[in-house]
Amino acid sequence: MKIKFPKEFMWGGAVSAEQTEGLNPIKKAKTVYDVQFEATPNDFFDNNGPQNTCDFMNKYKEDVALWKKLGINSHRTSFSWARIFPEGDYKKPNIEAVNWYHSFIDEMINNGITPFFTLYHFDMPEYAMKKGGWMSREVWSDFLEYSKFVLNEFSSKVRYWTTMNEPWVPMEVSYFGNIQHPKLNSDQAGADAGYGIVMSHALVVNYFNEFVKDKYPKNEIGGIFNSTVVYPKDQNNPDDVKAAHYFELFQFTGMTDAMVSGKWHPDMGPWLREMEIFPRNFDSKDIDTLAKVKLDFIGLNFYQPLRAQKPTKLSDRKPFNYFEAYKMPSRRENKFRGWEIYPEALFDTIKLMSERYGKDKKFMLTEYGMGVQRESRFRDSSGKINDQYRVVFMKEHLVQLARVIDELGLEVMGAHCWATFDCWSWCNAFKNTYGLIEVDLKTQIRTPKSSAYFLSDVIKNNGFDYENEKTEDYIDFN
Ligand code: BGC
Numbered sequence: 001m002k003i004k005f006p007k008e009f010m011w012g013g014a015v016s017a018e019q020t021e022g023l024n025p026i027k028k029a030k031t032v033y034d035v036q037f038e039a040t041p042n043d044f045f046d047n048n049g050p051q052n053t054c055d056f057m058n059k060y061k062e063d064v065a066l067w068k069k070l071g072i073n074s075h076r077t078s079f080s081w082a083r084i085f086p087e088g089d090y091k092k093p094n095i096e097a098v099n100w101y102h103s104f105i106d107e108m109i110n111n112g113i114t115p116f117f118t119l120y121h122f123d124m125p126e127y128a129m130k131k132g133g134w135m136s137r138e139v140w141s142d143f144l145e146y147s148k149f150v151l152n153e154f155s156s157k158v159r160y161w162t163t164m165n166e167p168w169v170p171m172e173v174s175y176f177g178n179i180q181h182p183k184l185n186s187d188q189a190g191a192d193a194g195y196g197i198v199m200s201h202a203l204v205v206n207y208f209n210e211f212v213k214d215k216y217p218k219n220e221i222g223g224i225f226n227s228t229v230v231y232p233k234d235q236n237n238p239d240d241v242k243a244a245h246y247f248e249l250f251q252f253t254g255m256t257d258a259m260v261s262g263k264w265h266p267d268m269g270p271w272l273r274e275m276e277i278f279p280r281n282f283d284s285k286d287i288d289t290l291a292k293v294k295l296d297f298i299g300l301n302f303y304q305p306l307r308a309q310k311p312t313k314l315s316d317r318k319p320f321n322y323f324e325a326y327k328m329p330s331r332r333e334n335k336f337r338g339w340e341i342y343p344e345a346l347f348d349t350i351k352l353m354s355e356r357y358g359k360d361k362k363f364m365l366t367e368y369g370m371g372v373q374r375e376s377r378f379r380d381s382s383g384k385i386n387d388q389y390r391v392v393f394m395k396e397h398l399v400q401l402a403r404v405i406d407e408l409g410l411e412v413m414g415a416h417c418w419a420t421f422d423c424w425s426w427c428n429a430f431k432n433t434y435g436l437i438e439v440d441l442k443t444q445i446r447t448p449k450s451s452a453y454f455l456s457d458v459i460k461n462n463g464f465d466y467e468n469e470k471t472e473d474y475i476d477f478n
Helices: 032-039 056-070 095-110 126-130 137-154 168-176 187-215 238-261 268-274 286-291 344-357 388-408 450-461
Strands: 002-004 010-014 074-078 114-120 160-165 220-225 230-232 297-301 306-309 362-367 412-418 437-439 446-448 463-465
Touching: 002 388, 010 114, 010 362, 010 450, 032 126, 056 095, 056 446, 056 450, 074 412, 095 114, 095 137, 114 137, 126 137, 137 187, 160 187, 168 187, 168 238, 187 220, 187 238, 187 286, 220 238, 220 362, 230 238, 238 268, 238 306, 238 344, 297 344, 344 362, 344 388, 362 388, 388 412, 388 450, 388 463, 450 463
Parallel strands: 010 074, 010 412, 074 114, 114 160, 160 220, 220 297, 230 306, 297 362, 362 412
Antiparallel strands: 002 463, 437 446
Protein backbone atom coordinates (compact mmCIF):
# COMPACT_ATOMS: atom_id res chain seq x y z
CA MET A 1 0.00 0.00 0.00
CA LYS A 2 1.36 3.42 -0.97
CA ILE A 3 1.06 6.09 1.71
CA LYS A 4 1.28 9.61 0.33
CA PHE A 5 1.71 13.02 1.94
CA PRO A 6 1.33 16.55 0.57
CA LYS A 7 4.39 18.07 -1.13
CA GLU A 8 4.75 21.03 1.24
CA PHE A 9 4.80 18.83 4.34
CA MET A 10 7.03 19.79 7.27
CA TRP A 11 9.18 16.79 8.14
CA GLY A 12 11.65 16.53 10.96
CA GLY A 13 11.88 16.12 14.68
CA ALA A 14 11.63 17.89 17.99
CA VAL A 15 13.63 18.34 21.18
CA SER A 16 13.60 20.99 23.91
CA ALA A 17 16.04 23.43 25.50
CA GLU A 18 16.46 21.78 28.90
CA GLN A 19 16.79 18.35 27.32
CA THR A 20 19.67 19.30 25.00
CA GLU A 21 21.51 22.44 26.09
CA GLY A 22 23.37 20.90 29.04
CA LEU A 23 26.12 22.46 31.06
CA ASN A 24 27.21 25.61 29.33
CA PRO A 25 29.12 28.79 30.10
CA ILE A 26 26.19 30.89 28.85
CA LYS A 27 24.52 31.88 32.09
CA LYS A 28 21.24 30.27 33.14
CA ALA A 29 19.14 30.46 36.30
CA LYS A 30 18.44 27.17 38.06
CA THR A 31 15.37 25.44 36.71
CA VAL A 32 13.06 23.15 38.64
CA TYR A 33 15.09 20.20 37.31
CA ASP A 34 18.42 21.61 38.50
CA VAL A 35 16.90 22.00 41.95
CA GLN A 36 15.38 18.53 41.98
CA PHE A 37 18.65 16.99 40.82
CA GLU A 38 20.58 18.72 43.61
CA ALA A 39 18.06 17.60 46.23
CA THR A 40 17.30 14.06 45.04
CA PRO A 41 19.66 12.80 42.31
CA ASN A 42 18.21 9.33 42.72
CA ASP A 43 14.99 10.54 41.13
CA PHE A 44 16.89 10.50 37.84
CA PHE A 45 17.80 7.31 36.01
CA ASP A 46 21.48 6.48 36.54
CA ASN A 47 21.77 9.70 38.58
CA ASN A 48 22.00 11.58 35.31
CA GLY A 49 20.92 15.20 35.74
CA PRO A 50 20.05 17.81 33.11
CA GLN A 51 23.68 18.97 32.87
CA ASN A 52 24.80 15.76 31.23
CA THR A 53 23.20 15.67 27.81
CA CYS A 54 24.07 16.26 24.16
CA ASP A 55 26.09 19.47 24.39
CA PHE A 56 23.90 21.07 21.78
CA MET A 57 24.97 24.64 22.40
CA ASN A 58 28.45 23.73 21.19
CA LYS A 59 27.48 21.15 18.58
CA TYR A 60 24.60 22.93 16.82
CA LYS A 61 26.42 23.72 13.58
CA GLU A 62 27.50 20.12 13.12
CA ASP A 63 23.99 18.96 14.01
CA VAL A 64 22.22 21.27 11.60
CA ALA A 65 24.60 20.15 8.82
CA LEU A 66 23.67 16.54 9.51
CA TRP A 67 19.92 17.29 9.47
CA LYS A 68 20.36 19.04 6.16
CA LYS A 69 22.21 16.07 4.75
CA LEU A 70 19.32 13.84 5.81
CA GLY A 71 16.85 16.16 4.07
CA ILE A 72 15.03 17.19 7.26
CA ASN A 73 13.16 20.42 6.47
CA SER A 74 11.93 21.57 9.88
CA HIS A 75 12.82 21.25 13.54
CA ARG A 76 11.22 22.22 16.83
CA THR A 77 12.84 23.13 20.09
CA SER A 78 12.13 25.61 22.89
CA PHE A 79 13.64 28.75 24.32
CA SER A 80 15.01 28.52 27.83
CA TRP A 81 13.20 31.08 30.01
CA ALA A 82 15.88 30.57 32.70
CA ARG A 83 18.71 31.25 30.27
CA ILE A 84 17.15 34.27 28.58
CA PHE A 85 16.32 35.84 31.95
CA PRO A 86 18.86 34.36 34.37
CA GLU A 87 18.15 36.96 37.03
CA GLY A 88 14.37 36.96 36.81
CA ASP A 89 14.51 40.64 35.91
CA TYR A 90 12.55 41.11 32.69
CA LYS A 91 14.42 44.29 31.86
CA LYS A 92 17.73 42.40 31.78
CA PRO A 93 17.86 39.76 29.04
CA ASN A 94 21.00 37.69 28.74
CA ILE A 95 22.52 39.05 25.54
CA GLU A 96 24.90 36.12 25.16
CA ALA A 97 21.99 33.68 25.24
CA VAL A 98 19.95 35.80 22.84
CA ASN A 99 22.90 35.88 20.43
CA TRP A 100 23.29 32.13 20.66
CA TYR A 101 19.62 31.57 19.76
CA HIS A 102 20.05 33.97 16.83
CA SER A 103 23.03 32.02 15.50
CA PHE A 104 21.23 28.72 15.88
CA ILE A 105 18.11 30.02 14.11
CA ASP A 106 20.22 31.57 11.32
CA GLU A 107 22.03 28.28 10.91
CA MET A 108 18.73 26.45 10.43
CA ILE A 109 17.31 29.01 8.02
CA ASN A 110 20.50 29.13 5.95
CA ASN A 111 20.28 25.36 5.60
CA GLY A 112 16.65 25.28 4.53
CA ILE A 113 15.29 24.10 7.87
CA THR A 114 12.12 25.83 9.09
CA PRO A 115 12.39 26.65 12.79
CA PHE A 116 9.47 25.86 15.01
CA PHE A 117 9.65 27.17 18.59
CA THR A 118 7.95 26.55 21.92
CA LEU A 119 8.12 29.16 24.68
CA TYR A 120 7.86 26.78 27.61
CA HIS A 121 8.73 23.09 27.65
CA PHE A 122 8.47 22.16 31.37
CA ASP A 123 11.65 23.99 32.46
CA MET A 124 10.35 26.67 34.79
CA PRO A 125 13.06 28.79 36.42
CA GLU A 126 13.21 28.10 40.15
CA TYR A 127 12.81 31.83 40.88
CA ALA A 128 9.34 31.62 39.28
CA MET A 129 8.53 28.37 41.09
CA LYS A 130 9.40 30.04 44.39
CA LYS A 131 6.62 32.56 43.73
CA GLY A 132 4.17 29.65 43.44
CA GLY A 133 4.76 28.62 39.82
CA TRP A 134 1.64 28.42 37.66
CA MET A 135 -0.55 28.88 40.73
CA SER A 136 0.62 32.47 41.08
CA ARG A 137 -0.88 35.29 39.03
CA GLU A 138 2.46 37.09 39.28
CA VAL A 139 4.10 34.22 37.37
CA TRP A 140 1.45 34.48 34.65
CA SER A 141 2.56 38.10 34.07
CA ASP A 142 6.22 37.06 34.25
CA PHE A 143 5.63 34.42 31.59
CA LEU A 144 3.95 37.07 29.44
CA GLU A 145 6.91 39.43 29.89
CA TYR A 146 9.41 36.72 28.97
CA SER A 147 7.28 35.71 25.97
CA LYS A 148 6.87 39.29 24.76
CA PHE A 149 10.63 39.71 24.75
CA VAL A 150 11.23 36.48 22.81
CA LEU A 151 8.42 37.11 20.33
CA ASN A 152 9.63 40.63 19.57
CA GLU A 153 13.24 39.52 19.29
CA PHE A 154 12.77 36.49 17.03
CA SER A 155 9.52 36.89 15.07
CA SER A 156 11.28 38.24 12.00
CA LYS A 157 12.98 34.84 11.70
CA VAL A 158 10.61 32.34 13.29
CA ARG A 159 7.19 31.88 11.74
CA TYR A 160 5.77 28.98 13.77
CA TRP A 161 5.25 29.45 17.50
CA THR A 162 3.70 27.44 20.28
CA THR A 163 3.11 28.60 23.82
CA MET A 164 3.63 25.47 25.89
CA ASN A 165 4.53 21.85 25.37
CA GLU A 166 1.94 19.48 26.85
CA PRO A 167 0.50 21.98 29.37
CA TRP A 168 -1.31 19.20 31.23
CA VAL A 169 1.95 17.47 32.16
CA PRO A 170 3.52 19.99 34.61
CA MET A 171 0.13 20.28 36.32
CA GLU A 172 0.02 16.51 36.69
CA VAL A 173 3.61 15.75 37.71
CA SER A 174 4.52 18.71 39.93
CA TYR A 175 1.34 20.13 41.49
CA PHE A 176 -1.31 17.39 41.45
CA GLY A 177 1.33 14.69 41.69
CA ASN A 178 4.70 14.17 43.35
CA ILE A 179 7.00 13.04 40.57
CA GLN A 180 8.73 16.32 39.84
CA HIS A 181 9.76 19.31 41.92
CA PRO A 182 8.06 20.76 43.95
CA LYS A 183 6.02 17.53 44.33
CA LEU A 184 3.02 19.27 45.89
CA ASN A 185 0.83 16.20 45.62
CA SER A 186 -2.40 18.11 46.12
CA ASP A 187 -5.77 18.13 44.36
CA GLN A 188 -6.20 21.83 45.06
CA ALA A 189 -2.69 22.74 43.83
CA GLY A 190 -3.43 20.76 40.65
CA ALA A 191 -6.60 22.78 40.03
CA ASP A 192 -4.86 26.09 40.76
CA ALA A 193 -1.87 25.29 38.53
CA GLY A 194 -4.06 23.92 35.72
CA TYR A 195 -6.08 27.12 35.82
CA GLY A 196 -2.90 29.23 35.80
CA ILE A 197 -1.45 27.33 32.86
CA VAL A 198 -4.61 27.89 30.81
CA MET A 199 -4.66 31.61 31.64
CA SER A 200 -0.93 32.13 31.02
CA HIS A 201 -1.33 30.53 27.59
CA ALA A 202 -4.30 32.82 26.91
CA LEU A 203 -2.32 35.95 27.81
CA VAL A 204 0.47 35.04 25.37
CA VAL A 205 -1.87 33.97 22.54
CA ASN A 206 -3.81 37.22 22.85
CA TYR A 207 -0.62 39.27 22.82
CA PHE A 208 0.53 37.38 19.72
CA ASN A 209 -2.74 37.95 17.87
CA GLU A 210 -2.92 41.60 18.81
CA PHE A 211 0.69 42.75 18.42
CA VAL A 212 2.88 40.15 16.69
CA LYS A 213 0.43 39.45 13.86
CA ASP A 214 0.23 43.16 13.20
CA LYS A 215 3.90 43.26 12.29
CA TYR A 216 4.29 39.72 10.98
CA PRO A 217 0.91 38.71 9.49
CA LYS A 218 2.22 35.36 8.24
CA ASN A 219 3.36 34.20 11.66
CA GLU A 220 1.29 31.55 13.37
CA ILE A 221 0.60 30.52 16.95
CA GLY A 222 -0.52 27.14 18.20
CA GLY A 223 -0.73 25.03 21.30
CA ILE A 224 0.83 21.58 21.77
CA PHE A 225 -1.28 19.04 23.61
CA ASN A 226 -0.78 15.46 24.70
CA SER A 227 -4.54 15.07 24.92
CA THR A 228 -5.93 11.75 23.82
CA VAL A 229 -9.24 10.01 23.43
CA VAL A 230 -10.20 7.88 26.43
CA TYR A 231 -11.81 4.55 25.58
CA PRO A 232 -14.16 2.98 28.14
CA LYS A 233 -13.23 -0.55 29.26
CA ASP A 234 -16.66 -1.70 28.10
CA GLN A 235 -18.56 0.70 25.94
CA ASN A 236 -21.85 -1.02 26.76
CA ASN A 237 -21.37 -0.38 30.44
CA PRO A 238 -22.69 3.12 31.32
CA ASP A 239 -20.44 3.27 34.42
CA ASP A 240 -17.31 2.76 32.30
CA VAL A 241 -18.57 5.30 29.76
CA LYS A 242 -19.08 7.80 32.58
CA ALA A 243 -15.59 7.08 33.92
CA ALA A 244 -14.13 7.67 30.44
CA HIS A 245 -15.93 11.02 30.33
CA TYR A 246 -14.30 12.12 33.59
CA PHE A 247 -10.87 10.82 32.62
CA GLU A 248 -11.19 12.79 29.38
CA LEU A 249 -12.20 15.88 31.36
CA PHE A 250 -9.16 15.40 33.61
CA GLN A 251 -6.58 14.77 30.90
CA PHE A 252 -7.98 16.36 27.73
CA THR A 253 -11.10 18.48 27.45
CA GLY A 254 -10.80 20.09 30.90
CA MET A 255 -7.76 22.18 29.89
CA THR A 256 -7.53 21.76 26.11
CA ASP A 257 -11.06 23.02 25.30
CA ALA A 258 -10.27 26.29 27.07
CA MET A 259 -6.82 26.62 25.47
CA VAL A 260 -8.07 25.98 21.94
CA SER A 261 -11.55 27.46 21.86
CA GLY A 262 -11.43 29.96 24.74
CA LYS A 263 -14.37 28.27 26.44
CA TRP A 264 -14.34 25.86 29.37
CA HIS A 265 -15.96 22.49 28.96
CA PRO A 266 -19.41 23.02 30.55
CA ASP A 267 -18.80 20.16 33.01
CA MET A 268 -15.42 21.42 34.25
CA GLY A 269 -16.48 24.18 36.67
CA PRO A 270 -19.30 22.12 38.23
CA TRP A 271 -16.96 19.12 38.59
CA LEU A 272 -14.27 21.15 40.36
CA ARG A 273 -16.95 22.67 42.65
CA GLU A 274 -18.36 19.24 43.41
CA MET A 275 -14.84 18.10 44.43
CA GLU A 276 -14.41 21.35 46.39
CA ILE A 277 -11.22 22.26 44.53
CA PHE A 278 -12.43 25.19 42.45
CA PRO A 279 -9.32 27.27 41.51
CA ARG A 280 -8.52 29.76 44.25
CA ASN A 281 -6.86 32.08 41.74
CA PHE A 282 -9.99 32.50 39.59
CA ASP A 283 -11.17 36.01 38.79
CA SER A 284 -14.37 36.59 36.78
CA LYS A 285 -12.50 39.04 34.50
CA ASP A 286 -10.45 36.08 33.23
CA ILE A 287 -13.47 34.82 31.27
CA ASP A 288 -13.15 37.71 28.77
CA THR A 289 -9.40 37.23 28.44
CA LEU A 290 -9.90 33.55 27.73
CA ALA A 291 -12.71 34.17 25.24
CA LYS A 292 -10.28 36.03 22.95
CA VAL A 293 -8.05 32.97 22.46
CA LYS A 294 -7.66 32.00 18.81
CA LEU A 295 -5.08 29.52 17.56
CA ASP A 296 -3.81 29.07 14.01
CA PHE A 297 -3.07 25.41 14.51
CA ILE A 298 -3.29 22.57 16.99
CA GLY A 299 -0.15 20.60 17.75
CA LEU A 300 -0.64 17.04 18.93
CA ASN A 301 1.97 14.99 20.76
CA PHE A 302 0.74 11.46 20.43
CA TYR A 303 2.19 8.49 22.29
CA GLN A 304 -0.62 6.32 23.57
CA PRO A 305 -4.39 6.30 24.17
CA LEU A 306 -5.99 6.15 27.60
CA ARG A 307 -8.64 3.73 28.80
CA ALA A 308 -10.98 4.06 31.76
CA GLN A 309 -13.13 1.96 33.99
CA LYS A 310 -15.47 2.61 36.89
CA PRO A 311 -13.31 3.07 40.03
CA THR A 312 -12.77 -0.22 41.82
CA LYS A 313 -11.82 1.40 45.16
CA LEU A 314 -12.17 4.62 47.10
CA SER A 315 -9.29 7.05 46.68
CA ASP A 316 -8.03 9.90 48.81
CA ARG A 317 -7.36 11.73 45.53
CA LYS A 318 -10.67 13.30 44.59
CA PRO A 319 -10.63 12.88 40.77
CA PHE A 320 -9.84 9.18 41.11
CA ASN A 321 -13.24 8.55 42.64
CA TYR A 322 -14.71 9.33 39.22
CA PHE A 323 -12.47 7.22 37.02
CA GLU A 324 -9.71 4.66 37.14
CA ALA A 325 -7.12 4.02 34.45
CA TYR A 326 -7.68 0.66 32.79
CA LYS A 327 -4.94 -1.48 31.28
CA MET A 328 -6.40 -3.73 28.62
CA PRO A 329 -4.80 -7.16 29.21
CA SER A 330 -4.32 -7.86 25.50
CA ARG A 331 -2.77 -4.51 24.77
CA ARG A 332 0.31 -3.97 22.64
CA GLU A 333 2.86 -2.24 24.82
CA ASN A 334 6.26 -0.63 24.65
CA LYS A 335 7.50 -2.22 27.87
CA PHE A 336 10.45 0.14 28.23
CA ARG A 337 8.08 3.04 28.78
CA GLY A 338 4.97 1.12 29.86
CA TRP A 339 2.96 2.83 27.13
CA GLU A 340 0.29 1.15 25.03
CA ILE A 341 0.88 0.99 21.27
CA TYR A 342 -2.37 1.79 19.49
CA PRO A 343 -1.76 4.05 16.49
CA GLU A 344 -5.48 4.16 15.58
CA ALA A 345 -5.96 6.44 18.59
CA LEU A 346 -3.94 9.11 16.79
CA PHE A 347 -6.67 9.19 14.12
CA ASP A 348 -9.45 9.03 16.72
CA THR A 349 -7.94 11.88 18.75
CA ILE A 350 -7.59 14.25 15.80
CA LYS A 351 -11.11 13.32 14.68
CA LEU A 352 -12.46 14.14 18.12
CA MET A 353 -10.52 17.40 18.22
CA SER A 354 -11.85 18.49 14.86
CA GLU A 355 -15.39 17.67 16.00
CA ARG A 356 -14.90 19.72 19.16
CA TYR A 357 -12.88 22.64 17.75
CA GLY A 358 -14.10 22.97 14.17
CA LYS A 359 -13.37 21.28 10.86
CA ASP A 360 -11.45 24.37 9.72
CA LYS A 361 -8.68 23.83 12.32
CA LYS A 362 -5.37 22.62 10.98
CA PHE A 363 -3.10 20.18 12.75
CA MET A 364 0.57 19.44 13.20
CA LEU A 365 1.79 16.14 14.62
CA THR A 366 4.33 17.80 16.92
CA GLU A 367 5.63 14.57 18.51
CA TYR A 368 5.36 10.82 18.04
CA GLY A 369 8.09 8.39 18.81
CA MET A 370 9.43 5.37 20.54
CA GLY A 371 11.82 5.17 23.47
CA VAL A 372 13.94 2.02 23.68
CA GLN A 373 16.36 0.89 26.38
CA ARG A 374 19.93 -0.19 25.57
CA GLU A 375 19.63 0.52 21.86
CA SER A 376 23.30 -0.16 21.24
CA ARG A 377 22.47 -3.91 21.16
CA PHE A 378 20.92 -3.23 17.75
CA ARG A 379 24.15 -1.87 16.27
CA ASP A 380 24.96 -3.43 12.89
CA SER A 381 28.34 -4.15 11.29
CA SER A 382 28.47 -0.68 9.74
CA GLY A 383 28.29 0.84 13.22
CA LYS A 384 24.81 2.31 13.06
CA ILE A 385 21.85 1.33 15.24
CA ASN A 386 19.51 -0.63 13.04
CA ASP A 387 16.21 0.47 14.63
CA GLN A 388 13.83 -1.23 12.25
CA TYR A 389 11.29 -1.39 15.13
CA ARG A 390 11.25 2.43 15.17
CA VAL A 391 10.90 2.59 11.38
CA VAL A 392 7.82 0.38 11.56
CA PHE A 393 6.50 2.24 14.62
CA MET A 394 6.78 5.47 12.63
CA LYS A 395 5.09 3.88 9.63
CA GLU A 396 2.21 2.59 11.75
CA HIS A 397 1.59 6.12 13.05
CA LEU A 398 2.10 7.93 9.75
CA VAL A 399 -0.48 5.61 8.16
CA GLN A 400 -3.01 6.99 10.65
CA LEU A 401 -1.92 10.56 9.95
CA ALA A 402 -2.44 9.99 6.22
CA ARG A 403 -5.98 8.79 7.02
CA VAL A 404 -6.61 12.12 8.77
CA ILE A 405 -5.81 13.89 5.50
CA ASP A 406 -7.55 11.44 3.16
CA GLU A 407 -10.60 10.37 5.14
CA LEU A 408 -11.31 13.45 7.24
CA GLY A 409 -10.12 15.99 4.69
CA LEU A 410 -8.26 17.94 7.38
CA GLU A 411 -5.20 20.07 6.77
CA VAL A 412 -2.06 18.63 8.36
CA MET A 413 1.04 20.83 8.28
CA GLY A 414 3.61 18.17 9.03
CA ALA A 415 5.00 15.57 11.38
CA HIS A 416 7.86 15.92 13.83
CA CYS A 417 9.02 12.79 15.53
CA TRP A 418 10.39 12.74 19.05
CA ALA A 419 13.27 13.12 18.85
CA THR A 420 15.59 14.52 16.19
CA PHE A 421 18.50 13.13 18.21
CA ASP A 422 18.93 11.26 21.52
CA CYS A 423 18.50 13.61 24.46
CA TRP A 424 17.86 13.76 28.19
CA SER A 425 14.29 12.95 29.20
CA TRP A 426 13.43 14.28 32.68
CA CYS A 427 13.41 11.61 35.41
CA ASN A 428 14.05 8.92 32.79
CA ALA A 429 17.20 10.81 31.75
CA PHE A 430 18.84 8.55 29.12
CA LYS A 431 17.07 5.34 30.14
CA ASN A 432 15.18 5.14 26.86
CA THR A 433 16.52 6.77 23.73
CA TYR A 434 14.18 8.21 21.09
CA GLY A 435 16.41 9.86 18.51
CA LEU A 436 16.63 9.40 14.79
CA ILE A 437 20.29 10.16 15.42
CA GLU A 438 22.30 8.40 18.11
CA VAL A 439 24.30 10.56 20.49
CA ASP A 440 27.17 8.87 22.29
CA LEU A 441 27.14 10.62 25.67
CA LYS A 442 30.85 10.02 26.30
CA THR A 443 32.28 11.07 22.94
CA GLN A 444 29.37 13.26 21.77
CA ILE A 445 29.65 11.57 18.39
CA ARG A 446 26.45 11.62 16.33
CA THR A 447 25.44 8.62 14.18
CA PRO A 448 22.17 8.47 12.24
CA LYS A 449 20.10 5.35 12.94
CA SER A 450 18.19 3.43 10.25
CA SER A 451 15.10 5.51 11.14
CA ALA A 452 16.94 8.67 10.05
CA TYR A 453 17.55 7.17 6.61
CA PHE A 454 13.96 5.97 6.47
CA LEU A 455 12.70 9.49 7.17
CA SER A 456 15.10 10.81 4.57
CA ASP A 457 13.48 8.58 1.94
CA VAL A 458 9.97 9.48 3.09
CA ILE A 459 10.83 13.15 2.57
CA LYS A 460 12.28 12.50 -0.89
CA ASN A 461 9.27 10.47 -2.00
CA ASN A 462 6.53 12.28 -0.06
CA GLY A 463 5.54 8.90 1.29
CA PHE A 464 6.40 5.23 1.71
CA ASP A 465 5.15 1.68 1.19
CA TYR A 466 3.39 -0.08 4.01
CA GLU A 467 2.47 -3.76 4.15
CA ASN A 468 0.86 -4.37 7.54
CA GLU A 469 4.16 -4.68 9.40
CA LYS A 470 4.08 -4.39 13.17
CA THR A 471 6.69 -2.87 15.49
CA GLU A 472 6.89 -6.13 17.45
CA ASP A 473 8.12 -7.97 14.35
CA TYR A 474 11.46 -6.27 14.98
CA ILE A 475 11.81 -6.08 18.75
CA ASP A 476 11.12 -8.37 21.66
CA PHE A 477 9.72 -6.36 24.54
CA ASN A 478 9.99 -9.25 26.99
C1 BGC B 1 7.76 15.18 26.00
C2 BGC B 1 9.26 15.09 25.91
C3 BGC B 1 9.74 13.77 26.49
C4 BGC B 1 9.06 12.63 25.75
C5 BGC B 1 9.50 11.24 26.17
C6 BGC B 1 7.07 13.91 25.55
O1 BGC B 1 5.82 13.81 26.09
O2 BGC B 1 7.29 16.31 25.28
O3 BGC B 1 9.80 16.19 26.56
O4 BGC B 1 11.11 13.63 26.48
O5 BGC B 1 7.68 12.73 25.94
O6 BGC B 1 9.08 10.88 27.44
